[in-house]
Amino acid sequence: MPRNGAYWLSEYAGRIVEFLCIKCERAGAASADDLLAEFGDQSMPNLRYHLASRFGCTRGPNAPINETCKLSYAGAGTVMLKEEPKAxxxxxxxxxxxxxxxxxxxxxxxxxxxxxxxxxxxxxxxxxxxxxxxxxxxxxxxxxxxxxxxxxxxx
Incomplete structure (x- = not known):
């Protein structure tokens, strides 16, 4: 159940978090437990900036609107977002x-x-x-x- 309007990393403990970025054209996966140890318990929207920085992406939360981070999460073979965002x-x-x-x-x-x-x-x-x-x-x-x-x- 989302807290404060967002899912948190602790809710995925013991599972694999899959992510992809349509701007950087990269994808990856990591254990939620490893991410918890590295970044602490964070909301999934805030965690995406840390994951994107692994790609060398500089699009942070204060980027202009057309340069915002496009990293999204996937889980169990289905994308958690309703539709994949366009570039x-x-x-x-x-x-x-x-x-x-x-x-x-x-x-x-x-x-x-x-x-x-x-x-x-x-x-x-x-x-x-x-x-x-x-x-x-x-x-x-x-x-x-x-x-x-x-x-x-x-x-």
């Missing part, structure tokens, strides 16, 4: 929630501006992916390509 570059504009806002940042001059996702969806359709959109953007400085970040509209 951010594979998400389409139509899959975003209505309250999401897209920000583009130029890699050369670091200029950051909001992007009208509704205008993009009207022009190119809702099936354009975030990765394709990031590659096609051009800054006023002349540099092609941008980093896209998702944010939430204020209420």
């Amino acid at each position: 951010d570059d594979d998400r389409t504009i139509g899959e975003l929630a209505e309250y999401n806002t897209i920000f583009a940042q130029c890699s050369a001059c670091k200029r950051r501006k909001p992007v009208s996702r509704w205008e993009i969806q009207r022009r190119y359709g809702k099936d354009v992916t975030m990765g394709a959109l990031a590659k096609a953007m051009r800054c006023k400085c002349g540099k092609k390509g941008a980093s896209l970040y998702l944010g939430n509209m204020s209420r």
Whole structure:
């Protein structure tokens, strides 16, 4: 039974914890008892950052929203999450929630501006992916390509 809204590592004592990351494209498994000895009793959402650091992943809890850790857990042959999350570059504009806002940042001059996702969806359709959109953007400085970040509209 979850405590404080999350499962804890101590609830898996004596079992093998399987994990995979779709961003790093790596997977692994470890004994829950060994993980308890190494990291102590932690919630499973917090433990994922420690497991990801084993891969050399630097995506921590304070990373930008499109660079967050995508490590998930598997158990008994089934994934504990309801559906496997997509990489951010594979998400389409139509899959975003209505309250999401897209920000583009130029890699050369670091200029950051909001992007009208509704205008993009009207022009190119809702099936354009975030990765394709990031590659096609051009800054006023002349540099092609941008980093896209998702944010939430204020209420």
